[in-house]
Amino acid sequence: MFADIIIDITHEKLDKVFQYRIPPELEGVLQVGMEVIVPFGKGNKETHGYVIGFSEKTDYDLAKIKEVLCIEENHQEIESKLIALAAWIREYYGGTMIQALKTVLPIKKKERIQHKRKVKLLLNEEEGKKQLDIYLHKNQKARARLLAGLLDQPQQDYELITKKLNVTLSVIRSLEEQGVLEIQEEENFRNPIHYQKKDFGPLTHTPEQQQAIDTFWKDYSQRHYGTYLLYGVTGSGKTEVYIEMISRVVSQGKQAIMLIPEIALTYQTVMRFYARFGNRVSILNSRLSQGERSDQMERVRRGEVDVMIGPRSALFTPFSNLGLIVIDEEHEPTYKSEQVPRYHARETAIRRAQIEQASVVLGSATPSVEAFSWCQGGSCTMLELKNRATRQVMPKVYTVDMREELKNGNRSILSDRLTELMEKCLSEHHQMMLFLNRRGYAGFVSCRSCGYVVKCPHCDVSLSEHRGGRLICHYCGHEERMIKTCPSCGSPYIGGFRMGTQQVEDLVKKRFPQARVLRMDLDTTKNKDGHEKILSAFANEEADILIGTQMIVKGHDFPGVTLVGILAADMSLYGDDYRSGERTFQLLVQAAGRAGRGNLPGEVVIQTYSPEHYSIVNAAKQDYESFYEEEISYRRLMGYPPAAGLMAIYASGADEALLTKASGYLKDFAVRAAGEAPMAVIGPASPGIGKINDIYRKVIYLKSEDERILMAVKDRMEKYIEINRGFQSLKIQFDMNP
């Protein structure tokens, strides 16, 4: 028996497993995930390493194999569990063990960047600019530099700002004396939540909420830890259910992780948790600095935190006695990592819970096809909330066929029905949201007269318009010439669909000059807190109309909104991937769910060129089950997840000829590696964007009913790539169930 050990994960170069002999006193004691001390290198320097597995055999010279010295004394048990999780991530999603370890292990205190002091601007923008003019006028360059830096970013790290802006301590001090800035001593390990505790008052749970809580708790108190899907319509009060479940788990001395998509991690949501758990709750988000993050981890290690709220990465919070992981809006695509390892938080949470004897609660009004299919298969328990918590009825939905509008001479992006309802809404002084669906937009080509969309004859996904008048399938590479007239009705109104939120805003302002309009998209939320500012302005009814992209549909609760207009429902329907139908259904139902959450009933207008598409029909009826039946049979028919496993292999590089050749080799190797096993190889094709910054890209897909075949082929391919020098200048990544 040999121990497979990884040495020091901070050095990417040492991404290699070393084998060590196990001394007799450690036999049976040593376990995967343990931190050990081993002799390393020529001088046999005592070095830290992690045990990631055991092997019966070794390829090395037996005489040269060294022995493990001892187990690290201050070793924390939680790390073993996270390392076991990393091993699973590597095996399932691909990539190296170091990449997986870096994903799961928090930065340790000794490695963390010290953030002791901060510098904060005290002037507002106008005052700041005036003062800047004065400095420039007096030719005080260092002061001007510092102030300009702070105007850019009003709160900065003291240590960093001196380096970045090349200013001395005395310059900072003199600006402080002038009252321009303030130096703040930062308390160690502070909690990033600094809201005032507000009492939300106790709510009496609705019978449905109570039922969901009881089912969960009956299992839990019998130590039956499982996976649950809290499937509750929009506004059904899922958050209250999570809070109650978490609070019961915490009352047993355990901890909980609450995952929320970053974009929905707003003041509103955090406040509800804070009201219940006070200082024992902490948040992680991308706005926290590295130092602030490791402060939070330190608080966790000291046992000062019971509930961690955060996006995907909060899943790896090193709680020592984890009891529950909740994933709100579990259908959200942001739960899948876009970096290697491309793990999905949903599957990874379930895995972590198994390792640590915890339960998982997934929640959504529009569950992922995956989660719903697990419920059907029996590996997940469904908890249903069919009604809104406030007893408010679901909104009334109108579907408008935009082809008819065109026929009737209306070429505007606002249909007659929507314009009419907007007028009514404004005259009654209610609020509305206009949602421009731009997700997954990949240049599909459609007919504005009849709704026809050009699709790949082999893959049943839309073809994308490329330069040079070509239409290409991003799965299999199928190519056609761009068409001038619609093959279905002969209309010349065929082409790509292009419209932005800015244009919608201009049009709405022209049509309704009296309305107060807010726009929320990537442009208007670039600044820190831009997102939060727009949302709170709208919540305070400082505007009548909020126009935005998918950002505005995420779990927001605006009781004043009575009308929701969905301008281009189709836009995401003809994305170039197999999840387009699912994404569209989810977006439409979530968007519609923003209407009528207060005391007034809501209305929704869905504008579409394909009113007969099942995603649109069922979204209009808010009928998830019917949607699911259609969707799962499409996935079964085409062999897409979760009906079958799909593995994407992305290859990229600057040398196009080499890339083409290498992806051909990869394809051949995959075919050989699968042998007799049932697996299909598709591609190589050019993905969505074939070339970015002069880097060319190719993608190959492997499909099999049995995921283990895909994992085995992936392992062999990873080794093949590692030993073949021809691949060295290329980047090759694997993606399980993209």
Ligand SMILES: Nc1ncnc2c1ncn2[C@@H]1O[C@H](COP(=O)(O)OP(=O)(O)OP(=O)(O)O)[C@@H](O)[C@H]1O
């Ligand atoms: N038992 C209850 N009694 C009264 N009001 C409730 C109850 N539970 C929840 N609510 C209120 O109902 C509203 C909707 O709840 P919540 O935001 O939790 O719904 P949700 O299911 O998460 O919705 P969505 O999926 O649309 O985000 C909130 O204003 C909440 O305070």
Ligand SMILES: [Zn+2]
């Ligand atoms: Zn047509």
Ligand SMILES: [Zn+2]
């Ligand atoms: Zn195709």
